[in-house]
Amino acid sequence: xxxxxxxxxGVMMTFxxxxxxxxxxxxxxxxxxQYRIPVDRQVLLxxxxxCLDPLTRVCNYQHAGTDTNPIFLFNKLHIESSSPNSSGGxxxxxxxxxxxxxNDNLTDIDNIKDQIEGCLALPPTYKTVxxxxxxxxxxxxxxxxxxxxxxxxxxxxxxxxxxxxAVVANLEDIIYAFKKRIELFQLTYEAHSVEKAEQMxxxxxxxxxxxxxxxxxxxxxxVEGEKLSLFGWIESKxxxxxxxxxxxxxxxxxxxxDPKVIETMEREANAVVDxxxxxxxxxxxxxxxxxxxxxQLIIEARKLEQEQFDLLQAFIQNQNRASDLRDSSxxxxxxxxxxxxxxxxxxxxxxxxxxxxxxxxxxxELSVNLNQRLKWVVYVQKSLLDTSxxxxxxxxxxxxxxxxxEIMAQIHNAPQIYxxxxxxxxxxxxxxxxxxEWATELATKMDLIYKNEIxxxxxxxxxxxxxxxxxxxxxxxxxxxxxxxxxxxxxDLHLPDILPEDVEKLQATFPWVKIxxxxxxxxxxxxxxxxxxxxxxxxxxxxxxKLELENxxxxxxxxxxxxxxxxxxxxDEIDKLSQSLKVYEKELINERTQALEQSQQLNVWKDRVDTxxxxxxxxxxxxxxxxxxxxxxxxELMEQTKLAHEQELETLTSRISSEKDEAVKxxxxxxxxxxxxxxxxxxxxxxxxxxxxxESIDRSxxxxxxxxxxxxxxxxxxxxxxxxxQRAVPEGLSPFSVxxxxxxxxxxxxxxxxxxxxSGSQRSSVEIDEDQSTGIMRSVYGLDTSAIDATTMLTSExxxxxxxxxxxxxxxIVNAASxxxxxxxxxxxxxxxxxxxxxYWNEKLxxxxxxxxxxxxxxxHTDCLKIVNSxxxxxxxxxxxxxxxxxxxxxxxxxxxxxxxxxxxxYRVKVNVVDILNLSSILIA
Numbered sequence: 001x002x003x004x005x006x007x008x009x010g011v012m013m014t015f016x017x018x019x020x021x022x023x024x025x026x027x028x029x030x031x032x033x034q035y036r037i038p039v040d041r042q043v044l045l046x047x048x049x050x051c052l053d054p055l056t057r058v059c060n061y062q063h064a065g066t067d068t069n070p071i072f073l074f075n076k077l078h079i080e081s082s083s084p085n086s087s088g089g090x091x092x093x094x095x096x097x098x099x100x101x102x103n104d105n106l107t108d109i110d111n112i113k114d115q116i117e118g119c120l121a122l123p124p125t126y127k128t129v130x131x132x133x134x135x136x137x138x139x140x141x142x143x144x145x146x147x148x149x150x151x152x153x154x155x156x157x158x159x160x161x162x163x164x165x166a167v168v169a170n171l172e173d174i175i176y177a178f179k180k181r182i183e184l185f186q187l188t189y190e191a192h193s194v195e196k197a198e199q200m201x202x203x204x205x206x207x208x209x210x211x212x213x214x215x216x217x218x219x220x221x222x223v224e225g226e227k228l229s230l231f232g233w234i235e236s237k238x239x240x241x242x243x244x245x246x247x248x249x250x251x252x253x254x255x256x257x258d259p260k261v262i263e264t265m266e267r268e269a270n271a272v273v274d275x276x277x278x279x280x281x282x283x284x285x286x287x288x289x290x291x292x293x294x295x296q297l298i299i300e301a302r303k304l305e306q307e308q309f310d311l312l313q314a315f316i317q318n319q320n321r322a323s324d325l326r327d328s329s330x331x332x333x334x335x336x337x338x339x340x341x342x343x344x345x346x347x348x349x350x351x352x353x354x355x356x357x358x359x360x361x362x363x364x365e366l367s368v369n370l371n372q373r374l375k376w377v378v379y380v381q382k383s384l385l386d387t388s389x390x391x392x393x394x395x396x397x398x399x400x401x402x403x404x405x406e407i408m409a410q411i412h413n414a415p416q417i418y419x420x421x422x423x424x425x426x427x428x429x430x431x432x433x434x435x436x437e438w439a440t441e442l443a444t445k446m447d448l449i450y451k452n453e454i455x456x457x458x459x460x461x462x463x464x465x466x467x468x469x470x471x472x473x474x475x476x477x478x479x480x481x482x483x484x485x486x487x488x489x490x491x492d493l494h495l496p497d498i499l500p501e502d503v504e505k506l507q508a509t510f511p512w513v514k515i516x517x518x519x520x521x522x523x524x525x526x527x528x529x530x531x532x533x534x535x536x537x538x539x540x541x542x543x544x545x546k547l548e549l550e551n552x553x554x555x556x557x558x559x560x561x562x563x564x565x566x567x568x569x570x571x572d573e574i575d576k577l578s579q580s581l582k583v584y585e586k587e588l589i590n591e592r593t594q595a596l597e598q599s600q601q602l603n604v605w606k607d608r609v610d611t612x613x614x615x616x617x618x619x620x621x622x623x624x625x626x627x628x629x630x631x632x633x634x635x636e637l638m639e640q641t642k643l644a645h646e647q648e649l650e651t652l653t654s655r656i657s658s659e660k661d662e663a664v665k666x667x668x669x670x671x672x673x674x675x676x677x678x679x680x681x682x683x684x685x686x687x688x689x690x691x692x693x694x695e696s697i698d699r700s701x702x703x704x705x706x707x708x709x710x711x712x713x714x715x716x717x718x719x720x721x722x723x724x725x726q727r728a729v730p731e732g733l734s735p736f737s738v739x740x741x742x743x744x745x746x747x748x749x750x751x752x753x754x755x756x757x758x759s760g761s762q763r764s765s766v767e768i769d770e771d772q773s774t775g776i777m778r779s780v781y782g783l784d785t786s787a788i789d790a791t792t793m794l795t796s797e798x799x800x801x802x803x804x805x806x807x808x809x810x811x812x813i814v815n816a817a818s819x820x821x822x823x824x825x826x827x828x829x830x831x832x833x834x835x836x837x838x839x840y841w842n843e844k845l846x847x848x849x850x851x852x853x854x855x856x857x858x859x860x861h862t863d864c865l866k867i868v869n870s871x872x873x874x875x876x877x878x879x880x881x882x883x884x885x886x887x888x889x890x891x892x893x894x895x896x897x898x899x900x901x902x903x904x905x906x907y908r909v910k911v912n913v914v915d916i917l918n919l920s921s922i923l924i925a
Contacts, residue, residue, distance in 0.1 A: 049169025
């Protein structure tokens with residue numbers, strides 16, 4: 001498939017792969033047919049910013065048109081419209097719709113919620129199990145589709161980012177080409193400015209040049225007997241553009257190129273370039289972080305989808321198990337487990353839908369942002385086009401002025417060129433006549449000499465060829481080549497018929513015209529002497545040759561034998577030398593090749609060294625400059641920060657001094673109320689301690705010590721709190737400081753502040769006053785206490801006795817724990833990670849508790865219940881566990897899973913099961 005991605009709407013289009021073998025114009029036509037986007041409003045780009053040429057094949061753009069690197073389409077009709085989500089053309093049935101912020105899935109969520117609530121209300125039957133399994137399967141399929149949709153939306157945003165990068169690269173290329181045009185125009189205008197003085201000189205003397213042209217009469221033979229001046233002949237060639245108005249037009253063109261107009265145009269061009277170079281519009285800040293965040297959401301969606309799949313498998317396995325066992329007794333527990341799992345799947349489904357909505361909203365925001373930026377790009381490109389058209393207009397005007405100036409220069413030089421041409425014609429005609437006459441005479445004489453020589457050689461050869469003496473004389477059969485024995489062809493036959501009288505007439509009219517008198521060729525007129533000298537020389541040479549031949553003949557016979565011997569020796573030496581030369585030549589070639597390779601390698605290393613030196617120098621200079629700039633910036637920042645801190649310190653000092661007295665007064669009143677409340681609570685708790693029947697219980701295990709501190713401990717901690725508050729007031733601390741002290745004391749001395757939690761109206765009035773001043777309602781533990789009223793709990797002796805009885809372990813549990821402590825199998829002094837503890841079943845609270853000799857209650861975390869048989873009729877009575885983690889909790893509701901009062905503080909502990917205990921065997925042992 002051929003992939004085309006519409007960036008402005010974020011839609012992927014697919015086409016037949018055969019379109020890749022056709023031209024880009026055919027692809028645009030197909031886009032118009034399928035998606036109704038006009039061809040003239042389509043802009044196609046590839047990665048890197050290259051615009052697709054309509055006449056080029058699509059396949060010529062390598063690696064473009066794939067799903068990861070598609071061809072980017074921009075609908076200018078969509079971009080230039082006022083609404084960012086409006087369609088760029090009339091949409092047919094095949095067009096892909098982009099529906100930002102649709103409410104289709106909202107109805108699905110409501111339907112799913114209704115279906116889940118309906119399933120939860122069904123009775124515990126096998127039919128209910130089947131319907132819930134089908135609903136779980138439906139939830140999984142919907143979650144899978146939503147996760148796939150999220151991935152598609154994120155992928156579309158990545159492609160939109162790539163498309164915007166292609167737009168920016170294309171804009172950079174356009175700006176670069178525009179700058180080159182500005183530079184070319186500036187160079188052309190500077191050349192025009194340099195030549196402007198000469199052009200004005202030609203323009204001012206143009207009328208005088210025309211008068212001179214009127215006085216120059218053209219020879220009648222040049223114009224077929226008509227009597228015309230040079231001016232009239234020029235006028236007759238172009239009657240539409242008379243010479244009289246030519247200077248006026250040229251002057252207007254020169255005046256239009258006023259320096260001020262050019263400067264204005266250049267400033268406008270530079271302003272357009274600056275506008276196009278705005279980095280704030282080119283770079284979408286925060287887009288990379290947003291895309292990274294979307295990838296994290298995709299990972300989370302995949303985890304939720306996998307969790308939905310796991311839950312679905314659990315539903316299917318439970319359904320199969322119920323179908324195989326056919327035991328109705330397991331249906332209540334199974335349906336109860338299914339209810340919890342359906343609620344988890346509903347929560348996961350809501351989270352998946354929320355992720356899909358966030359991805360959808362992110363794509364919508366990115367599309368709107370890109371459309372605004374694309375509008376800016378269109379505006380910048382239009383500005384560049386308008387300014388480029390102005391540059392083109394001024395450039396054409398400069399070219400036209402240059403052409404007009406060249407015409408004026410030719411008109412200025414026309415009289416001189418005309419007279420020189422007339423003189424040249426006459427000179428050539430005279431030269432041709434004289435040259436042909438001389439050449440004809442020379443050819444006749446040279447032909448006669450050549451024929452005489454050939455005749456003599458033939459006569460001698462006829463006598464010499466049959467004689468045996470011819471073996472002594474080599475080379476007597478050669479013949480001379482013919483030279484200059486033919487008359488040359490005539491030339492300059494098409495010259496105009498201009499006579500010397502015309503030249504004399506022009507010379508009389510224009511005295512500055514002179515004829516070159518040295519153009520005649522100095523040619524010889526006789527060749528008689530040369531012929532005689534040639535003959536004498538030939539005879540002397542013949543005599544000398546005869547003498548040399550006789551001497552050589554006698555020497556040759558005596559030296560033939562010696563020469564033969566010497567030649568044989570020389571041939572042997574030559575053979576040896578040739579062999580050695582071949583060997584040497586091979587060695588020389590090898591050495592030369594090695595030398596060339598070494599020289600090339602040396603040059604490469606030299607280039608690398610030079611490049612590295614330049615790079616090091618540039619890096620050193622850049623680093624020094626950067627370091628200096630950073631030092632200056634750091635110094636300025638330090639000075640600014642110092643001034644800002646001084647001003648802030650002065651402001652805070654004045655503010656603290658003005659609020660100090662008022663704060664001290666408020667804190668004293670609050671502390672007084674707090675102190676009275678603590679005293680009354682101490683008296684109340686002392687009376688309860690005296691009347692409480694639980695004194696007979698073993699104090700080694702008191703689960704309510706955290707709520708009812710011992711009197712002596714309460715008195716000591718109460719005095720320490722009062723001293724801390726009294727010391728805080730003289731120091732001028734604000735109510736916030738006192739609050740921090742109370743929070744710190746709560747951590748170190750929880751007994752005081754727990755009693756403080758039950759101090760009634762005094763605590764409420766203090767905290768309400770503080771919250772009104774801060775605008776925040778928080779407890780000492782940093783929790784929202786607006787829905788908790790701890791004073792309503794445990795304020796009576798009956799409530800205390802009831803909770804104490806519920807938390808107190810049975811004697812059987814205490815005995816078993818003592819056995820385990822004696823065997824050093826458990827610890828009861830703490831509950832840290834890695835400790836082995838004893839967990840027992842509390843039937844009154846229907847929960848597992850950790851047996852510890854501490855003031856805090858530790859429940860088993862609900863996540864660990866599935867490890868033991870807690871859902872059956874007979875839960876495990878006790879087991880050993882290794883502590884993994886624990887967390888501090890506060891009961892916020894009256895009805896809770898641990899069945900403790902509202903506001904009760906406790907810990908939830910996560911453990912690994914070490915051993916399931918049989919308490920009977922432990923007690924017997």
